[in-house]
Amino acid sequence: MQPRRKKPVTEAAPITRLKVAQEGGFVSVRGLSKRFGGVAALSDIDLDIGRGSFTCLIGPSGCGKTTLLRILCGIESASAGSILCNGKDVSHLPPAARRMGMVFQSYALFPNLRVTANVAFGLPRILTIADRNARVASLLETVGLKGFERRRPDELSGGQQQRVAIARALAADPAILLLDEPLSALDPHLRAHLRGELKALQRKLGLTTIMVTHDQSEALAMADSVAVMRDGRVIQCGSPVELYARPVNRFVAGFLGAMNFLRGSVSEKDVVELSSGEMIPVPTRGLSRRMPVEIGIRPEDIEISDTSNSVMADMVLRVTRREFVGAVTYLDAVSVGGSAQLRLQTRQTAIGEGALLRVHLPTARLHLFECGQ
């Protein structure tokens, strides 16, 4: 899956799967826009989704991810653009004809109907009662809800309700499963557990799945590919590893995982002078001198050097706050000059507040962003 960009934004942007994008995926979105009154909710979205893949749409609230999902399944109509599913234009088909199953954020189960009636709600009316029952039974078996047939939604836990919603969405044998923040209504413990279950179910069924979420750890853990959205546009997409390792801009970098940003400007080719004064070697990709830039580095990539090895030290920091979370310790630190703030992640537990640290910023781990990106 890739957004088809009009032009590459930066050299760092990984466009490794452009080929797939040009061929078109199982689901292809082309030039999709949506306006609510005068407000653009989605602008010119291009997206390709591979058959059988698990795709996450992620972004801050209001970025248009849920709107995109609602347009995909047909309960909202697009202002412009088209949706191709398996090569066929489905943009103008009614929701039921698109073969897309949708699981709503609140699950939208019919509260007065029992589990079986909920699952059977959308089954074709021509089915005999026996066929209908058999289909419902097998769906409930698939999602692991055997024995709960006679219950009503309020007699089920959140996780069980979610599985009913999935079974109901699967009832019409969809080609694509759409999930709108399916885990957000659950408590954190359950969420982590169900994340694995959901992924396993998707693998078992081999079902092309698109999930909306605002939780980065969910997206990174579950998705084959991730599309990061902001203000109605797709900013970057690719595999979770790609996005984490090579974010195209500050927004993506900060949205997926944590990153420190250090202001500075290009001092000479492949050297950036930080505003705190340090000179940092980093490939400058032909940016001109004096160009204001930001250097990004993730907390776990900062190396704390041995005090004896002064050659490797890029900066000297003073620890201002220490946060021990178990497996690792986070250190908030300021440069001795005081102008740069950094967060470090370390497995050393002996470093206390007030300690002086000499740190090394490995060139290969640095991200260079032009300011204003």
Added chain:
Amino acid sequence: MSGFAQRQAPALLAAGVCIGALIALVFPLTVLVSRSFGDGTFTFSHYVAYFETPGLSRAFINTAILGLLTVVLVIPLAFAFAYALERTLIPGKDILSAIASGPLLVPSLLPALALVCLFGRQGLFAGLSGGDIYGLHGVLLADAVATFPHALIILRTALSAADGRLYEQAEILGAGPWRIFRAITLPGARHGLVAASLAVFALTITDIGAPVVLGRDFNVMSLVIYKQVLGQQHFELGAVAAILLIMPSAVAILLERLAARRQAAMRSASATPLKLQPHKFRDVFLLSLCAFLAGCILLLLVTCQGATLVRLWPYDLSLTGQYYAFDRYDGGGWQALFNSASLAVAVALCGTTIAFCGAYVSERLQGVELLRGLFARLALLPAAVPGLALGLSYVLFFDDPANPLHLLYGSVVLLLMADVTHYYTVAHMTAVSAVRSIDKQLESAALTLGRGPLSVLWRVIAPMSAPALVEIALYFFVNAMTTVSVVVFLYPPTFKLASVAVLNMEDAGDLAPAAAMGMMIFYVNLFARIAGQSLIANMRQLSAPSSKFVAVSA
């Protein structure tokens, strides 16, 4: 259903209810207003004429005094009663609240008749009152009894929503019970107090039952309308009086909306229920007060019942059933009771259907914003129009030969329409809150499953709203049985009604049969109420989570 019909159904439904509202409410009211300003030419002369007639301007002042005094008398008592039921652990709450709601089931004439039986010249306690129950104090008492349960319902709702955390916090901070009452309980119930006061005021100034029986020289606006229209065929003066009555009701509705909006901000989603605690002195005091008030209401009902069963109240107390031979009196006989019950059933069925459709239109229809907004506003209007004013406006609108709807005039359909319209607002609000509580995503979910909104309406929204719908039907039924003011100008001579029969028999001096008819209305309503409540209880039991399936976290 064809695609076209499927797509146009929302618009058609919305347009339908809006047209209905125009015919049943807006057009007649427009005619009423324009008639009060003269027929053809615009003039204030009718208003001037009204206030220049000494008796009529006096009635205006009397009405205001009566309304205010009733509020002052009823609200503190109803508040204490509601407080006892909602905030204390006194015994016998069920029976107290059942008795207190008794006046809802009878025409407002009945408490007035009972007062005559007790304090009138031949009353049981004539010595206590000097036989003089007629005038302001009598009307005030009768109206107080009639409006008490209305105030009680509103205040109970207001007091039932308490945030237990606030009370615990106040106690921890060392506030005494009186301080807590003033700082938390009263402000929390402020909206209820305002709403109940306005409701009592509006009900009192528009009531006709009590003044007809006990008014004598104490003339009020509702009597003016009644006499000007029925007695003297003086429609313009009646229209002026009706408009003058609509004003305070309209202002009351407006104030009530404002208070509701301010109150909404005070509610918190994370409120915890209040733990009730016994308090000896307070509980004994409140229990005695409640028992006294319930006893008064019960006494009135029993008196009415007793007076109809004896030969000559209170002198010859030998039993007789002669006053139940209604056919011997002017009023319509048993047929009137049967007519009333049939009409009430029709009103309940039609009214509930329309209220549900109306609530559905204003809450769930997509793509007909303009009509939705229009209807949502029109639905609040009937509450501001007193029954007599509505009845008069129907006379003026439908009795016009130039009106194509003229054929409805003098038919039962018009009675039906008037009853449904007059009681629509409360029914609409109840239906709206039932429909609103159902997840708005359900239609979207059904759409992705290949089912239209009608599927959801039929299979989910209708069954889930069923208990509320039964409550609405009950409300329509009881009110259609008891109302005099809405139908008194409209009923055809061939279709007499029980509530009007009470009025007419009382007017003819047949007090005992009038009271007997009133009691029959009470029993019909009581039966309907018990049947309806048990139906609702059944439904709730069916939809309640069964105990063997207690939700377990996965």
